[in-house]
Amino acid sequence: MSDSSPLPPVRLHPEAELARDALSTPLLSRAARLARWAGPDTRVDAGGGLVDEQLPAAAEVLGLSGDDAAAHTSEAWRVAVDTGLVEVVDEEAGTVTAGADLDLLTRGTPQDVLAVWLAALETALADASVPDLDDLVDAMEAGGEVDLSSLDWDPEGEAEFLDGVLGNLYLLTVGEDGPQGGPVPLPALAASVIVPSDMSEPTNDVLEQVSDAMMRLDDQFRLLEPAGLVAYQPVDEALLADADGAEEPAAGVDDTDVSRYGMVRLTPLGLYGLRARFLEAGFDAPAVGDLADKGAETLLDGTAGYPQSAAQAETEQWLARREPLPAARELLSAAKGLDEGAPLRRLRCQQALSLVGAEAEPALREVLDDAELGGLARVWLSEAGFTDVPPPTQELVFWLTIDTLAAQLAAEGNSEELRALVEGLAAQHSGFFDKVWRVGHPATADVLEAMGRLHPDKKVAKEARKAAFKARSQQGS
Numbered sequence: 433m434s435d436s437s438p439l440p441p442v443r444l445h446p447e448a449e450l451a452r453d454a455l456s457t458p459l460l461s462r463a464a465r466l467a468r469w470a471g472p473d474t475r476v477d478a479g480g481g482l483v484d485e486q487l488p489a490a491a492e493v494l495g496l497s498g499d500d501a502a503a504h505t506s507e508a509w510r511v512a513v514d515t516g517l518v519e520v521v522d523e524e525a526g527t528v529t530a531g532a533d534l535d536l537l538t539r540g541t542p543q544d545v546l547a548v549w550l551a552a553l554e555t556a557l558a559d560a561s562v563p564d565l566d567d568l569v570d571a572m573e574a575g576g577e578v579d580l581s582s583l584d585w586d587p588e589g590e591a592e593f594l595d596g597v598l599g600n601l602y603l604l605t606v607g608e609d610g611p612q613g614g615p616v617p618l619p620a621l622a623a624s625v626i627v628p629s630d631m632s633e634p635t636n637d638v639l640e641q642v643s644d645a646m647m648r649l650d651d652q653f654r655l656l657e658p659a660g661l662v663a664y665q666p667v668d669e670a671l672l673a674d675a676d677g678a679e680e681p682a683a684g685v686d687d688t689d690v691s692r693y694g695m696v697r698l699t700p701l702g703l704y705g706l707r708a709r710f711l712e713a714g715f716d717a718p719a720v721g722d723l724a725d726k727g728a729e730t731l732l733d734g735t736a737g738y739p740q741s742a743a744q745a746e747t748e749q750w751l752a753r754r755e756p757l758p759a760a761r762e763l764l765s766a767a768k769g770l771d772e773g774a775p776l777r778r779l780r781c782q783q784a785l786s787l788v789g790a791e792a793e794p795a796l797r798e799v800l801d802d803a804e805l806g807g808l809a810r811v812w813l814s815e816a817g818f819t820d821v822p823p824p825t826q827e828l829v830f831w832l833t834i835d836t837l838a839a840q841l842a843a844e845g846n847s848e849e850l851r852a853l854v855e856g857l858a859a860q861h862s863g864f865f866d867k868v869w870r871v872g873h874p875a876t877a878d879v880l881e882a883m884g885r886l887h888p889d890k891k892v893a894k895e896a897r898k899a900a901f902k903a904r905s906q907q908g909s
Contacts, residue, residue, distance in 0.1 A: 438716035441742045442606045442707055445700040451542035453701040454549035457660035459556060460515075460537075462494050462508035467517035467534050469493045475526045482509045483526070507559065515551040546704065549660070553705050556659035560652040561590040593625070593645075594652060600624045601662075602706045605698045607739070618653075618667065618694030622646045646694065653696050661702040668692040724749040728759075728766035731784075732777040736842070747784045756791035764795055768804050770874050779839035782808050786815075793818060807832030830871045833857065838875035841882055851886045858883070858892050865899040869906070877903040 444450070454460055469490065475483045482490055482505070491501040494508060512518040516533035520526075536544040604616055604624075622645040627634050634642070646667065653664040671692055698706065710717040723734045723746055731750050735743040751759055767781035768774070785792055796812050799805040800822060807828050813821045824832070837857075840850050858864055869880060880900035887893040 438718060438737065439710065440603065440606045441718040441720050441722075441738055441746065442602075442703050443720045443742070443745065444704055444707070447542040447546065450701050450704050451545040451549075453660060453699070454545055455537060457549070457552075457701070458658040459508070459511055459660065460549055460552050462504070463512040463515060463517055463552060464534070464537055465493055466490055466505075466508050467512045467530055470512075470518055470528050470530065472527065474528050476513075476520060476528055477526065478523070480510075480513045480520050481506060511552045511555050514555045515548050517548070546708075549701075550705060550708055553659050553661060556656055556661070557591075557594065560655045561587065561594055593648075596625045597621060597649060598706055599710075601696065601698055602703070602710075605703065615663070615665065615691075615695035615697040617690045618646050618649060618696060619690070621696065622649055649696075650694055653694070660699055661705055662696050663699055665691060665695040667694040720745045721749050722746075724753055726750075728762040729777075732763070732766050732780045733773060735780050736773060736776045743780060744783065744787070747780075747787060751784070751787055756788050757795060760785060760788050760792035760795035761798075764799055764805055767808070768802075770804070772874075773842070774804075775835045775838035775875060776842040778804070778808055778835060779843065782812065785812055790816065803828075803831070804835075807835070826867075827871070830868050831873055834868065834871050834873040834876050834879050837879045837882070838873070841879065850882075851888075854883045854886045855888070858887060858889075858896075865895040869899040869903040871903075874907075877907060 445453075455464075475486060477483055487502050487505055490509065491497065491505040494501075494505060496504050509518070512531075513520065516531040517537075518528050518534075519531040521529050533548055536548055540548075601616060601621060604621075619642065622642045623634070626642045626645050627638055631638065650667045653662055654666060656662050657664045707717045707719065718734070720742055723731045726734070728750075731747065735746050738746065754762075763781045763784050767778045769777065785796070793813070793816070796809040799809050802809075807824055810821055810824050810828075811832070837850070837853070840847075840853065844850055865880070869876065873879075877900050880896050880903055884893045884896035884900060887896060
C-alpha cells in the first residue's frame with residue numbers, strides 16, 4: 433500500500449463500546465488483574481519479567497493451570513509492564529508498584545482505555561512476529577549445541593509480513609467488494625501476500641510458499657485472538673496431522689470445506705486498532721463520520737473516491753447535523769465549478785440531495801437557470817414528483833450528459849455499467865455525435881474519447897473518436 437493513496441473508509445463502533453470490548457479481552461484483562469495483584473513482595477528479574485518463584489501464584493490469580501499457564505502468565509505480566517499498568521521502581525532490587533495508567537482502566541475516558549489497549553496490541557504483535565522457539569528450548573535443556581542461524585529468523589521481515597497480511601485483511605474487511613465483516617479463508621489471505629498479482633496460475637513453488645505462510649499465520653492468529661484483534665477459527669488439527677503424515681484423513685471429513693483451513697475476521701476493536709496503526713504510520717485512513725462537521729465542499733471532495741455505500745453513510749451523518757434547506761443550498765454551492773473534480777462533486781451532490789427530501793425544493797428551484805446546476809435541478813425536481821418544472825434546452829441536455837459521464841468515469845473508470853450507459857445514449861439520440869462535440873464542457877473531448885473506447889460497435893466508436901477530435905480542436909482554438 434502506498435501512504436499517498438487513501439484507504440477505504442471504515443465504519444467504526446462507538447468508542448465507549450470499543451473500550452468495553454478492550455477491557456474484556458483476555459490480554460488486557462489478565463494484565464490488569466496482575467497489576468492489581470502486584471505488591472511490595474512482588475519480584476522481577478533484570479528484564480522486568482516475574483521471577484520463576486512467583487509464576488505459580490500469579491497464574492492462580494488468573495485462574496490458569498496446565499502446561500501453558502506459565503507462558504500465558506508471563507505474557508500477561510509483560511503486557512502489564514509494557515502498557516504502564518505496572519512500573520518497576522527498583523531495577524536492582526527487582527521491586528514494582530502499580531503504574532500510573534492502571535487507574536485509567538476504571539476512571540479514564542474511553543480514549544484512555546483504548547490507548548492502553550493499543551499499547552497492549554503492540555506487545556501482542558511483536559510476540560506474534562517471533563518464531564516458535566520450542567526446538568531451541570529443547571536443545572538448551574538437553575545441553576546440546578544451539579545454532580541461532582538455523583532459526584532463519586528475520587525480525588524485520590517477519591513484522592513486515594504480518595503487517596502486510598493485516599493490511600490486506602483490513603482492505604478486504606472495509607472494501608466494497610470484501611466480505612463486509614464476514615470471515616476470510618486463511619488460504620485466500622495467505623495468497624494475497626504471496627502470489628504476484630500478474631500471475632494467472634500459481635506455480636508449485638508459489639503454492640508451497642502459500643502453504644508455509646498459512647502455517648505461520650495459523651500460529652500468529654492464535655496469539656492475536658486473545659488481544660481482541662481478530663476472531664479466528666484455527667486450521668483443523670487433522671489437516672496438520674495429515675500434512676505430517678501421522679494419520680489418514682478422518683472418515684466422513686470433507687476435504688473441500690474451506691473452513692477447515694482456517695477462517696479469520698477483524699473484530700470491531702481490531703478495525704479500530706489497525707486504523708490507529710495506519711494513521712500512526714502516515715497513511716490516509718478515513719473513517720465514516722470524519723467529515724460530518726466539515727463544509728459541503730470538503731464533504732463532496734472527500735467522498736468522491738468513497739464506495740457508494742460509504743459515501744451515503746458519510747453524507748447521512750453530515751445531513752443529520754444540519755437543517756434540510758440550508759444544507760441543500762450549501763451542497764449546491766459546493767457543487768459548482770469547471771475543474772476536473774467538479775462532475776464527480778455534482779454527482780455526489782445529487783446523491784446527497786436525494787437524502788434531503790422535499791424540503792430541498794426551494795434550493796433546487798433557485799438554480800434552475802444556472803448553467804452548471806440547472807440540469808441537475810430539473811432531474812431532481814422531476815424525480816421528486818414536483819410539477820411546473822421547465823423543460824431543458826437541448827444544449828442543457830447535452831451538457832448534463834457530458835457532466836454525468838465524466839462523473840461516472842471518475843467514480844468507476846471503464847465499468848460495465850458505464851459501457852451500458854454509453855450504448856444507450858448513442859442508440860437513443862440520432863445524430864448524437866454530430867451535436868455533442870460542440871458542448872462547452874471542459875470534459876467533452878475526454879468523455880467522447882472514452883465513448884470511443886467503450887462502445888462495442890466499431891462504426892459508432894469511430895464516430896465518437898471523430899467527435900472527440902473536433903471537440904479537442906474546438907477547445908484549442
